[in-house]
Amino acid sequence: MAALTVRLYDSYGGRASVDDADLLDGLDSSAFAQGLWAVVNSNGTLARGRGATSAGSLGVDGQYQVIFNRDVAGCAYVATLGDAVASTGAEGVVTVAPRSGNANGVFVQTYNVLTGTEADLPFHPAVLC
16 A cells, blocks of 8 residues: 555655655555544444544534544545445535644534535545555
8 A cells, every 4th residue: 555655646746766665754664554444423423443543523513523543634534425334325425634733633524415515424534644
């Protein structure tokens, strides 16, 4: 995963390529090889995850925070809608961004696809550092 990320970064004008995929910026890449992720229920509770320590609703429909066990401020984030147990995804839109004031957190917002308004929906954020 780290080697692929470096190659993609290089192809878009990033830093020089790394010959040894086991090292990234002189560090052992095994610490970075596993992505962080979470499965969060529509009420904001954390169902499961890797590196996720907590999740919660921010008290406004469709607004959540997910906290991880390390600094994720300089990482890349993606999220999809989906239940912890359902075999199909939820209908809607999800966005994810750094959590203001907490380097270990991400802010997630979910929307109803038909109305475009914020709505409580289950989601799965992933963080790649």
